Amino acid sequence: xxxxxxxxxxxxxxxxxxxxxxxxxxxxxxxxxxxxxxxxxxxxxxxxxxxxxxxxxxxxxxxxxxxxxxxxxxxxxxxxxxxxxxxxxxxxxxxxxxxxxxxxxxxxxxxxxxxxxxxxxxxxxxxxxxxxxxxxxxxxxxxxxxxxxxxxxxxxxxxxxxxxxxxxxxxxxxxxxxxxxxxxxxxxxxxxxxxxxxxxxxxxxxxxxxxxxxxxxxxxxxxxxxxxxxxxxxxxxxxxxxxxxxxxxxxxxxxxxxxxxxxxxxxxxxxxxxxxxxxxxxxxxxxxxxxxxxxxxxxxxxxxxxxxxxxxxxxxxxxxxxxxxxxxxxxxxxxxxxxxxxxxxxxxxxxxxxxxxxxxxxxxxxxxxxxxxxxxxxxxxxxxxxxxxxxxxxxxxxxxxxxxxxxxxxxxxxxxxxxxxxxxxxxxxxxxxxxxxxxxxxxxxxxxxxxxxxxxxxxxxxxxxxxxxxxxxxxxxxxxxxxxxxxxxxx
Numbered sequence: 457x458x459x460x461x462x463x464x465x466x467x468x469x470x471x472x473x474x475x476x477x478x479x480x481x482x483x484x485x486x487x488x489x490x491x492x493x494x495x496x497x498x499x500x501x502x503x504x505x506x507x508x509x510x511x512x513x514x515x516x517x518x519x520x521x522x523x524x525x526x527x528x529x530x531x532x533x534x535x536x537x538x539x540x541x542x543x544x545x546x547x548x549x550x551x552x553x554x555x556x557x558x559x560x561x562x563x564x565x566x567x568x569x570x571x572x573x574x575x576x577x578x579x580x581x582x583x584x585x586x587x588x589x590x591x592x593x594x595x596x597x598x599x600x601x602x603x604x605x606x607x608x609x610x611x612x613x614x615x616x617x618x619x620x621x622x623x624x625x626x627x628x629x630x631x632x633x634x635x636x637x638x639x640x641x642x643x644x645x646x647x648x649x650x651x652x653x654x655x656x657x658x659x660x661x662x663x664x665x666x667x668x669x670x671x672x673x674x675x676x677x678x679x680x681x682x683x684x685x686x687x688x689x690x691x692x693x694x695x696x697x698x699x700x701x702x703x704x705x706x707x708x709x710x711x712x713x714x715x716x717x718x719x720x721x722x723x724x725x726x727x728x729x730x731x732x733x734x735x736x737x738x739x740x741x742x743x744x745x746x747x748x749x750x751x752x753x754x755x756x757x758x759x760x761x762x763x764x765x766x767x768x769x770x771x772x773x774x775x776x777x778x779x780x781x782x783x784x785x786x787x788x789x790x791x792x793x794x795x796x797x798x799x800x801x802x803x804x805x806x807x808x809x810x811x812x813x814x815x816x817x818x819x820x821x822x823x824x825x826x827x828x829x830x831x832x833x834x835x836x837x838x839x840x841x842x843x844x845x846x847x848x849x850x851x852x853x854x855x856x857x858x859x860x861x862x863x864x865x866x867x868x869x870x871x872x873x874x875x876x877x878x879x880x881x882x883x884x885x886x887x888x889x890x891x892x893x894x895x896x897x898x899x900x901x902x903x904x905x906x907x908x909x910x911x912x913x914x915x916x917x918x919x920x921x922x923x924x925x926x927x928x929x930x931x932x933x934x935x936x937x938x939x940x941x942x943x944x945x946x947x
Contacts, residue, residue, distance in 0.1 A: 484581065485574045489519050492574055492835065499582055505537040509582045523793065525549060525556045536583035540566040541575060570801040574835045726899050734933050737899050747901035753936035754894030754907060755816035761890055761945035768887060769908065770798040773879040780861055781869040786810045786931055789858060795879065797832055804832030804840045813924055815845055816897055816932045817909050824913060825921050839905045844882060849915030854882050859923050884912035888946035897933045
């Protein structure tokens, strides 16, 4: 009787024989910051109606420098009947394809595929592929992997993936070119790339007529170089950036710092008082007009919410090292990868969190001593900000750890070694919340941000509030007009 292998085991076995079973990375989506790709050769049927496949995110150089890795590979399971997916394993790689971190997801969460998202594109490409090429089941993959291993042991690995670096010889034939950073394949007209070109190399280009040589001279046949299905362009090794925090677009403007953005906070003359006060933000730069004329601006006074059975926010926070920054407008904390939330059919990565005093949000007209904003971003660039209100009470351990490691000067940062924080401690016991659509609360005041404001405040001590007040006695934008927006709250 023929034995069957688990999809994860089969994929790992195939990964160990890449010299014969080559990956087939194809671009699914791309922007200035990242490229999302799918390995079509890894698509396997698991159980009836379920498939598994490898995908990856290739970061741009500016993103990689901040993240500390260049590529994230993820093994996902796709439910083709119920239109859901779950991540099984993640592997973080640097510019040299060396493993930075290898993590197996402890709890596999089935996430619904949102319409129009990158997840839907991946799901459709896996569950409803346009053509063959990938093994149809696990047995076939296992058989291929076994044959590859036997060939390697017998010394028959003549079909190896060619080095993509230029050859050192003076002469080289015109062969297939690999496009840089796009994920698709460009080829010379004379040599079209076929899907199985690694196993069956394309014929060499037709040579131009040359004068006939003497019979005793035999010209060597032209060398045909083989290339993999996709070869990412070489990127410099990520480096730790120790520069002033910068302000830019999207999530960065919310007190964050966009990786690679050249303009620093202190070079932008916005503030919370004087000529750069919030009332004037929209006139300081043309791209900040929304600060004055936007229809969905934040913060707001949250009142008259509709009580419904809101979907619980699924938190996946874990102890993490951090970098604390005094950016001239607030105290901001950047974290490494691995902290996520899932809500309303989407998964968001925690990018950074920062503080305001007093709280920017009001609940039925009531303000609070401080607020912490946790800024999340999904693969499509959509933002979700979680606000935890802070009131005077007992000392908070996370807050104390942060204050213990404050940088000594503004526009500087500090990364303590061997010190980690667990943001689960920052969350209140009662996870009910308000939600509405709003904007960033700092220039450029971009709209389309989903806000989730926790109903139960967390406590911090009077001393901890006083420490922040010495640095920033007031850094809160005034409340903005609701303009008839729908506000929902947990029952």
